[in-house]
Amino acid sequence: MTFRMPAEWAPHDWTWIGFPTNADEWPGAFDAARTQIAAFANALHADGRGEEVRLVVANEGDADAARALVAPGVSIVVQPLGDVWLRDTAPITVLNGKARALVDFGFNGWGGKYQMAGDEDIGARLAATTGLPTSTQQWVFEGGAVDTDGTGLFVTTEQCLLHPNRNPDLDRGKIETLLAGSLGLSDMLWLGDGLLNDHTDGHVDNLARFVGEGLLALPIATTEDDPNAAIYADARARAIAHGVEVIDIPSPGLVLVDGEAVPASYMNFYVGNAAVIVPIYGQPNDQAALDTLAPFFPGRDIVGLRSDAILSGGGSFHCCSQQMPSV
Numbered sequence: 262m263t264f265r266m267p268a269e270w271a272p273h274d275w276t277w278i279g280f281p282t283n284a285d286e287w288p289g290a291f292d293a294a295r296t297q298i299a300a301f302a303n304a305l306h307a308d309g310r311g312e313e314v315r316l317v318v319a320n321e322g323d324a325d326a327a328r329a330l331v332a333p334g335v336s337i338v339v340q341p342l343g344d345v346w347l348r349d350t351a352p353i354t355v356l357n358g359k360a361r362a363l364v365d366f367g368f369n370g371w372g373g374k375y376q377m378a379g380d381e382d383i384g385a386r387l388a389a390t391t392g393l394p395t396s397t398q399q400w401v402f403e404g405g406a407v408d409t410d411g412t413g414l415f416v417t418t419e420q421c422l423l424h425p426n427r428n429p430d431l432d433r434g435k436i437e438t439l440l441a442g443s444l445g446l447s448d449m450l451w452l453g454d455g456l457l458n459d460h461t462d463g464h465v466d467n468l469a470r471f472v473g474e475g476l477l478a479l480p481i482a483t484t485e486d487d488p489n490a491a492i493y494a495d496a497r498a499r500a501i502a503h504g505v506e507v508i509d510i511p512s513p514g515l516v517l518v519d520g521e522a523v524p525a526s527y528m529n530f531y532v533g534n535a536a537v538i539v540p541i542y543g544q545p546n547d548q549a550a551l552d553t554l555a556p557f558f559p560g561r562d563i564v565g566l567r568s569d570a571i572l573s574g575g576g577s578f579h580c581c582s583q584q585m586p587s588v
Contacts, residue, residue: 264355264362265445268411268471269532270558272587275313276533277338277387278302279345279581280327282319283377286344286574293570298345299330301531301578304538304564306335311535317342317387319379340386343377346576348466349403350380351583352388352395355444361588363388363395364443366402371461372426375575391585398443401427405464405580407440410471413447414505415440420454420463427462450477450503452496456524457488460575467526467577469496472557477505480512480528483546487514488522510553511546518573529568529577530554537561540568540577 280298284291299316306314315336318324324337331337342350349371352363365384370376388395406422409415421427422436431439433451440446455463472478477500482490493512500507516525527550530539537558541547547565555563568577 263445264357264360265411265413266353266355266409267586268409269584271411273312273534273584274587275315275585276305276531277315277317277347277351277583277585278305279342279347280316280318280323281345281574282323283343287570288573290570290573294574295326296330297566297568297571298581299327300566301538301581302335303332304536304566305531305533306332307535308332309334311533317347317383338390340383341379342383343380344375345574345581346405347383347583348405348576348580349461350383351404352384353404353444354584354586356586356588359588361393361586363391363393364398365395366398366443367400368403369401369427371403372424374460396443398439400431400439403461403464404583405461405466405576407444408465408470409444410474410476412474413445414450414471414475415444415446415448416450416452416465416469416471416477416500418452418455418463418465418468421461421465424462450500450505452499454492454495456492456526457522459524464580466579467524467529468492469500470528470530472508472554475506476508476557478508478510478528478554478557480526481509482514483511484514487512508553508557511549513542513544513546513550516542516544523572525569525572526577529579531578531582532558533561535561536564538578539563539565540572541565542569542572543567
């Protein structure tokens with residue numbers, strides 16, 4: 262056997278969630294983003310029926326603000342960090358039978374675009390709090406760039422993993438070899454571009470997510486003005502050609518902020534022990550997306566929560582969280 266990253270629906274011991282600390286990153290939406298992330302933490306914890314939630318805050322002042330918003334059972338962890346996107350900066354857990362280890366990757370602020378103090382080593386510091394053996398990878402990689410069904414099948418986008426602002430000396434083959442050694446990759450489905458105006462250069466967790474072994478959920482455009490219609494169609498064709506079964510999820514469609522299309526997506530859901538938390542945006546397809554996901558997660562509540570304020574900072578629920586799978 263080999264160490265391998267499990268599927269997100271495997272049981273968790275806890276989940277880390279980042280809490281906003283820099284108001285400049287959330288212009289006009291800082292307080293609302295804090296409120297929405299706290300609502301995510303509360304829904305995941307579910308008064309103890311869900312899982313342990315460790316809300317990571319940058320300082321004691323932010324800890325006080327967080328405690329005023331979250332349920333009593335949500336833990337507060339003070340660790341300096343710049344941005345909330347722990348999917349990309351926290352360590353990733355791999356399992357091998359009853360053995361568990363962490364993998365901490367290099368991080369360069371999403372290709373040098375958003376470099377904030379604390380983000381460069383938050384992964385190492387969180388890993389140190391667990392006492393688990395940790396492998397340190399020197400190449401740049403973000404957790405939101407891949408998704409897996411737990412069998413060794415992974416999905417990613419060429420736009421992100423092959424972008425020269427991350428690892429210009431690594432080609433497709435070298436990246437697959439590195440992921441095989443670090444996360445247990447055995448089969449990579451390469452999609453093309455991610456969503457329009459995605460600050461991460463097309464992270465796959467905003468485009469395509471596994472909902473079962475060999476089952477890949479993908480958005481489908483339902484309106485003529487959907488800015489990502491061609492991206493969805495290309496991803497669907499690639500997935501089918503790879504032999505993956507595609508589950509069509511209606512897209513939120515065109516969502517504008519200050520006249521610009523933003524990468525709103527139902528795919529940035531998070532699969533917790535007791536609930537699947539899905540970002541919604543007050544769009545006509547919100548309920549349809551929840552209803553389509555429900556059959557794939559029996560026994561879990563499908564919870565739609567507003568995420569528009571979080572999105573103004575560049576991501577949503579999946580982006581700001583990182584799970585600790587159970588052994």
